[in-house]
Structures are given as structure tokens and as C-alpha cells.
Amino acid sequence: MSGIELTSINKAFGAYEAIANLSLSVSPGEFVVFLGPSGCGKTTLLRMIAGLEPVSAGEISIGDRRVEHLPPGQRGVAMVFQNYALYPHKSVAENMGFGLRNIGVDKATVAAKIQEAARILQLEALLDRKPGQLSGGQRQRVAIGRAIVKSPEVFLFDEPLSNLDAMLRARTRVEIARLHKRLGATMIFVTHDQIEAMTMAEKIVVMSNGKIEQIGAPMEIYRRPSTRFVASFVGVPAMNFLEIGELRSEGDGARITLGGHDIRTAVPTADLSGALTLGVRPEAVRINPQGSIEAKVDVVERLGEKTVLHTQLADGQQLIAEDVGESRVRFGDVVRLEIDPLRTHIFDGKGVGHHPARSQADD
Amino acid sequence: MASKTIARPMSEQILVASVVILAIAWMVPLVWIVGLSFKNSLELVVDPNAVFRFPYTLENYADLMVTSNLGVWLRNTLIVTVTQTVLVVAISCLAGYGFARIDFPGRNLVFILVLMGLAIPQHAVIVPLHKMFNDWQMHNTFQALILPGLAGPFGVFLMTAYFRAIPLEIEEAAKLDNASRFRIFWEITLPLAVPAMATLAIFTFLHSWNDYLWPLISATRPEMYTLTVGLAATQTNIDQSEGLGYLMAQAVFAGLPMLILYIFFQKYVVRAVAGAAIR
Numbered sequence: 132m133s134g135i136e137l138t139s140i141n142k143a144f145g146a147y148e149a150i151a152n153l154s155l156s157v158s159p160g161e162f163v164v165f166l167g168p169s170g171c172g173k174t175t176l177l178r179m180i181a182g183l184e185p186v187s188a189g190e191i192s193i194g195d196r197r198v199e200h201l202p203p204g205q206r207g208v209a210m211v212f213q214n215y216a217l218y219p220h221k222s223v224a225e226n227m228g229f230g231l232r233n234i235g236v237d238k239a240t241v242a243a244k245i246q247e248a249a250r251i252l253q254l255e256a257l258l259d260r261k262p263g264q265l266s267g268g269q270r271q272r273v274a275i276g277r278a279i280v281k282s283p284e285v286f287l288f289d290e291p292l293s294n295l296d297a298m299l300r301a302r303t304r305v306e307i308a309r310l311h312k313r314l315g316a317t318m319i320f321v322t323h324d325q326i327e328a329m330t331m332a333e334k335i336v337v338m339s340n341g342k343i344e345q346i347g348a349p350m351e352i353y354r355r356p357s358t359r360f361v362a363s364f365v366g367v368p369a370m371n372f373l374e375i376g377e378l379r380s381e382g383d384g385a386r387i388t389l390g391g392h393d394i395r396t397a398v399p400t401a402d403l404s405g406a407l408t409l410g411v412r413p414e415a416v417r418i419n420p421q422g423s424i425e426a427k428v429d430v431v432e433r434l435g436e437k438t439v440l441h442t443q444l445a446d447g448q449q450l451i452a453e454d455v456g457e458s459r460v461r462f463g464d465v466v467r468l469e470i471d472p473l474r475t476h477i478f479d480g481k482g483v484g485h486h487p488a489r490s491q492a493d494d
Numbered sequence: 495m496a497s498k499t500i501a502r503p504m505s506e507q508i509l510v511a512s513v514v515i516l517a518i519a520w521m522v523p524l525v526w527i528v529g530l531s532f533k534n535s536l537e538l539v540v541d542p543n544a545v546f547r548f549p550y551t552l553e554n555y556a557d558l559m560v561t562s563n564l565g566v567w568l569r570n571t572l573i574v575t576v577t578q579t580v581l582v583v584a585i586s587c588l589a590g591y592g593f594a595r596i597d598f599p600g601r602n603l604v605f606i607l608v609l610m611g612l613a614i615p616q617h618a619v620i621v622p623l624h625k626m627f628n629d630w631q632m633h634n635t636f637q638a639l640i641l642p643g644l645a646g647p648f649g650v651f652l653m654t655a656y657f658r659a660i661p662l663e664i665e666e667a668a669k670l671d672n673a674s675r676f677r678i679f680w681e682i683t684l685p686l687a688v689p690a691m692a693t694l695a696i697f698t699f700l701h702s703w704n705d706y707l708w709p710l711i712s713a714t715r716p717e718m719y720t721l722t723v724g725l726a727a728t729q730t731n732i733d734q735s736e737g738l739g740y741l742m743a744q745a746v747f748a749g750l751p752m753l754i755l756y757i758f759f760q761k762y763v764v765r766a767v768a769g770a771a772i773r
Contacts, residue, residue, distance in 0.1 A: 183666050204672030216663035220685045230671030277667075 133194030133284040134159040140189035142175055149175050150341040162311050164328040165321045167338035173321045174289055181210050181287050209278035210287040215270045217262040224258040227277045248276040268299045288320040304330055325365045337361045359482040362410050368451050375407040390446035392424045395472040397487035405480015415474035416452035422469035426450055431462055531742035538738045554743035564744055567724035575702040578643045582698045583691050590653025591679055611647035624711050638712045643702055649694050656690035692762045721748040
């Protein structure tokens with residue numbers, strides 16, 4: 132079990148700088164998710180750790196070894212690819228054993244390790260089959276099995292669930308989380324799916340345009356997004372952003388005028404500058420007959436356990452709210468909404484997030 | 495209850511009819527050759543239409559075994575064809591893998607130069623080739639029959655395209671599995687390219703077996719003839735009024751390996767010919 136240390140990593144493709152001066156520390160045994168939209172550099176970063184992509188500058192250490200100059204096979208990492216990348220002409224057992232044979236492990240040990248991995252992943256009955264004879268989920272398990280048998284210091288996953296259907300994806304998420312607990316190995320998982328990140332990660336690294344936007348535990352990222360980008364990327368439905376007309380300090384927070392409505396926020400105002408935006412997650416916007424905001428409902432999404440209401444304020448701004456699963460609200464209704472002041476965020480002119488004081492917000 | 499059959503559309507019927515007519519047109523000469531090979535040559539001199547009548551005989555084939563140089567020509571053809579096929583596939587695989595996967599300076603330029611070879615017909619280089627091999631005193635050797643055929647840009651092009659189509663991730667997975675470059679090529683990539691190799695092998699085999707022009711120039715001694723040159727040399731006069739049955743028996747004998755090859759590798763032959771047509 133080894134940690135990973137990335138120091139001042141740069142990666143350029145010609146004149147285009149994909150990753151600039153990135154540093155990151157992953158503790159031994161930690162499950163870290165790189166989260167970000169397509170093209171943000173998360174897969175490039177993973178491939179540099181794997182050794183499949185050379186770094187332009189910077190250092191990579193796995194455990195106490197510098198590895199940026201080592202070939203992939205000597206870094207002590209195993210990778211599960213998005214498209215599985217199984218060897219089509221080899222059986223499941225041969226796929227899993229190939230890496231061990233290459234480092235001269237004796238046949239009996241190879242066979243034992245394959246059996247053990249097959250048992251963990253319930254692949255025993257499939258060992259003689261070729262990848263073409265397996266379902267997507269089974270192929271995924273073989274790809275994970277190929278990684279497990281090598282007992283690597285670090286597991287790398289490159290969007291491994293994106294080719295699975297929704298049900299299988301949810302199940303495999305749980306399986307990978309269990310596997311992490313069982314093996315206790317360091318794992319890095321790349322995804323653009325924030326649900327995967329939230330459900331599996333101990334630590335999420337949110338990336339955008341080759342830079343780290345925020346590093347933190349899933350709920351930390353969700354509750355206290357450091358930038359407007361993070362706030363918009365994490366959470367479904369996405370956070371509401373409303374332009375603030377006027378802001379007056381009041382007690383620990385402020386009173387905001389927004390489209391003619393008066394809203395309380397618990398965000399301290401001392402450090403705010405530039406054009407300000409109020410951020411509030413849909414679940415912090417609730418129907419309340421005494422609420423200060425009036426809005427017209429233009430879409431009602433019934434999800435079973437809750438109802439998502441897409442509303443429009445008098446000044447034309449959109450506001451998404453949540454109601455109970457059995458909501459009686461219908462399209463075209465005019466409703467009154469209330470925003471929880473402790474769950475509001477303000478983003479300043481540079482997109483930096485400001486949040487209510489920690490002790491208040493965590494109550 | 496009357497059963498209903500689904501009528502085929504008119505366009506399909508026309509297509510099928512056209513294919514049948516073409517197939518017959520292709521088959522008639524072959525059937526004719528086989529028929530002639532079972533007829534007494536003297537009988538054919540008297541009446542070429544005797545091919546449609548009994549009696550038929552095996553005497554041409556019996557003569558063939560005794561008198562013809564066919565055995566030698568067949569051996570020569572096999573040596574040239576098999577060697578050429580094996581070497582073309584080997585060279586094309588290595589070059590194709592290099593162009594597809596190894597990033598070396600000038601790669602694209604060299605690849606374009608190789609592809610330009612596709613535009614040069616064999617006839618355009620036949621005189622320089624003849625002079626070269628003459629200067630080296632290599633005519634009437636197997637090396638002379640084999641070497642020019644190895645410079646085949648089509649194979650390099652085909653294998654490069656095929657290797658490029660194999661997902662890079664599979665090789666990357668092998669790199670993470672600590673496999674060397676050669677091991678990746680030999681154990682991972684090459685087995686995945688077997689369909690392309692089979693196509694190339696059959697294409698090369700057919701081409702080499704049927705090649706006439708270069709062996710005609712290079713092999714001037716009968717013991718170095720290939721089948722095509724030997725059969726042409728057997729033809730004594732332009733309309734072959736004498737020994738027709740004997741000549742046709744030689745043609746059938748010479749064509750048998752191709753027929754067997756086709757029966758066993760039909761799928762690949764079709765692919766090879768289709769590939770040659772669209773190149």
C-alpha cells in the first residue's frame with residue numbers, strides 16, 4: 132500500500148498546455164476520484180501516473196520511489212480502462228495471468244492468484260471463455276481481475292463504468308467500493324459522473340481546464356464548493372445561481388434584494404467584492420405559503436421520493452426548488468418559496484465561493 | 495389455407511439474373527478446358543466440337559505424368575510463391591507495425607513514399623529490373639524470381655491500416671502488464687491481425703502464382719520456368735490445332751492448387767480481391 136505524490140506536474144501537447152503546475156498528495160490506501168468535464172485533463176493526469184503519457188515537467192512518486200522515468204510495467208500500478216482493453220484472443224484466465232507471466236511468476240502461483248481473483252469477482256465459471264463471449268459487466272470484472280492478480284501498489288480506473296447500463300453501473304460502484312475496503316489498496320478513479328464521485332470517493336479532486344479547482348471529502352465539496360465551477364458541476368439538479376441586485380449586511384450575514392424579493396443569507400459579507408451571485412441548491416429552496424419569493428412553475432419533474440420544480444421569478448431568472456414526492460404543485464401554478472439562509476452561498480466577481488460560518492452551516 | 499410467399503423486389507430479381515449470367519460466362523471456359531483435357535488430341539484436330547461427345551479419356555493426364563516438365567515448373571512455382579508469400583507477409587507486418595505504432599522522425603514522409611509505390615505499374619519498372627538482375631547475373635535463379643515481388647507497398651499499406659485500427663488501449667494494457675515491445679507485437683498485436691495477414695497472404699499467393707511477365711523475362715531456361723511461362727511455352731502454334739487436349743490437361747493440373755486454395759479460404763480470397771478492388 133503506497134501513497135502518491137505529484138509535484139509541479141506540467142503536461143503540454145505542442146503549444147497547448149493541458150496541465151499546468153499541478154501538485155497533489157494521495158495517502159496510502161485512499162480512494163481518490165478525479166472529477167471533471169471532458170477535456171479537463173483528468174485522464175491525462177491518470178495516464179501520467181500510469182506511465183502511458185510522459186510528463187513535460189514535474190515529479191511523480193509512488194511510495195518512496197520516483198517513477199516518472201520508469202516504464203508503466205515497473206511502476207507498481209494496475210489500470211482498468213474505459214473500454215476494458217482485454218486481449219480478445221486470450222481466455223479470461225490468460226488475460227488475468229499475462230502480467231504475472233511477464234515478470235516470471237511460476238505457473239502454480241499464477242494459477243492460484245487467478246483462482247483467488249476469480250473467486251472474489253465471481254468469475255470462476257468463465258475462466259476458459261474469450262472476452263467476446265462475455266457481457267459488458269463480466270468483461271468489466273475480468274478487467275478488474277487482471278488488475279487484482281498483480282497485487283499492485285496503486286489501482287487506476289479510467290471511467291470504467293461509462294459503458295455499463297444504469298443498473299449495472301450502480302451495482303459495480305458498490306462492488307468497487309467493497310473491493311477497496313477488502314484490499315485496502317490506494318485507488319484513483321477518473322470520472323465525469325458526479326454521482327460516482329460522491330458515492331465512492333474518500334477524497335474528490337475536482338478539475339477544470341487542467342487545474343485543480345478543489346480537493347475535499349464528498350460532502351465538503353457539495354456543501355462548501357470553493358468555486359462557482361465546482362458548485363455548478365457537483366449536484367443534480369445543478370445549483371441555482373441568481374444575480375444579486377442589492378446586498379445589506381445584517382448580523383452575521385446579509386439581506387439580499389433579488390428580483391424585488393427579500394432574501395436572508397448567513398454568508399458573512401466582509402470579503403465580498405465584484406459582481407455577486409447567490410448560489411443555492413434546489414433542496415434548500417422549499418415551498419412555504421409564508422415564503423418571501425413568488426415564482427411561477429413551468430416544469431414539474433416527479434422523481435418518486437421528491438418532486439423537482441422548475442420555476443421562473445418575476446424578473447425572468449430561473450429557480451429550481453424541491454418539494455415532497457407527493458407534491459400537489461402543477462404546471463402553471465404560482466407558488467411561494469423560502470430559501471434556507473444557512474444553505475446559501477455567495478460567489479464573488481472571481482467565482483470564489485463564500486459560505487456561512489462552519490459551525491452555523493453544519494448544525 | 496394457401497401459403498403466401500414474400501415476392502422479391504424486381505431490383506433483386508434483376509441482380510440475381512445478372513449474377514447468374516455472369517457466373518455462366520465465367521464458368522463456360524473453365525468447363526470447356528476441363529472437357530478438352532479429357533479428349534484425345536487427334537480427335538480434336540478433326541473436329542473441335544468432339545468435346546461434347548463420348549468417349550472421354552485420361553490419356554492426356556497419363557502423358558502429363560510421363561512427358562511434361564510440369565513437375566519441375568510446379569516445384570519452381572511453389573518455391574517462388576510460398577517464399578514470396580511468407581516474406582511479403584513478414585515484411586508487411588513489421589513495416590506496418592512500425593508505421594502504425596512507432597513514432598520515428600520522418601515516419602509520415604516514408605509512409606507516403608511507400609504508398610507512392612502503389613501508383614507505379616509493374617510494366618514501368620520491368621526494363622530497369624531486367625538490367626539490374628542482368629548486371630548482377632542473377633537471371634535464371636530463384637532469387638531473381640522472388641526478390642522483385644517482395645517490394646509490395648500494398649501489403650505495407652494494408653497492415654498499417656489494420657494495425658492502426660486495433661485499439662491502442664490493448665497495447666497499453668500490455669505495457670502495464672510489463673510486456674516488452676517485441677512481446678506486445680508478437681503475442682498481442684500480431685494474433686489480432688491474423689485476418690489481415692490471411693487476406694494479404696492469399697492476395698500475394700494468387701498474384702505470385704499467376705505472375706507471367708517477370709518470370710517470362712527472368713527465367714529463360716526451361717528448368718527455371720514457372721507454370722505460367724512453361725504452359726505458354728508448350729503452346730506450339732497460335733491456334734493450337736495440335737495437342738490441345740494435352741495442353742488443357744496441363745492447364746487443369748496447374749490450376750488445381752488455386753482451386754483447392756479457393757475452396758479452403760474462400761472467405762479470405764473474397765476479402766483479398768475486394769480489398770484489391772478498393773485500394
